[in-house]
Amino acid sequence: MVTSADVGGRTAAKVLLARVREAHHRLALVWADGGYTGSLVEHCLAALGLVLGIVKRSDDMRGFVVLPKRWIVERPFAHLMRTRRLVRDVERRTTSAEAMVYWSMTMVMSRRLAGSRPARA
Template sequence: MLWADGGYTGSLVDWCRQKLALTLQIVKRTDDMTGFVVLPRRWIVERTFAWLTHSRRPARDYETLPASSEAMIRWSMVTRMSRRLARPRAVGRR
């Protein structure tokens, strides 16, 4: 399942279902919300972007090819996950 901002409503939902065989769920604000309100699932996207920009290279748009940019994003996430897996676990946690 994928989540997207309300700006991506329209044919993208059908395209994801047909071409990628994925479900795209649009996270929308309701009209009665005023001011800043945390939207459901929005924090997951924001947190992931924060993780990516923590690495210096993906924080800037140095890449000219999409494949190079994808490789840098993968490298950043592999680094993050390997650090997480190498971290000693607390007693009693699984």
């Protein structure tokens, strides 16, 4: 889901999680960044029946450390940045930006389905 820049992450998360809950009834646990703490955790449990697990960085960690489960979120961002058009925010409409995300992830999925290519001679 792509939103305009004036929509906050927690506000967008409520809408997104409601859509995901409607489409995937068996979903029970969602992992989120430390920025999504607070009322969103209670909202997910009360309104959607979802447990929102917050992956927090501990205070004693120094430097760059990959948090458990965090790579699951970061990997799709890396795939999206491989699509040149998504490196910059050039889209005027959120619908076209969202279409570019679908296109990029469709390329990733089709490559995975096709399997590895034979080495060139």
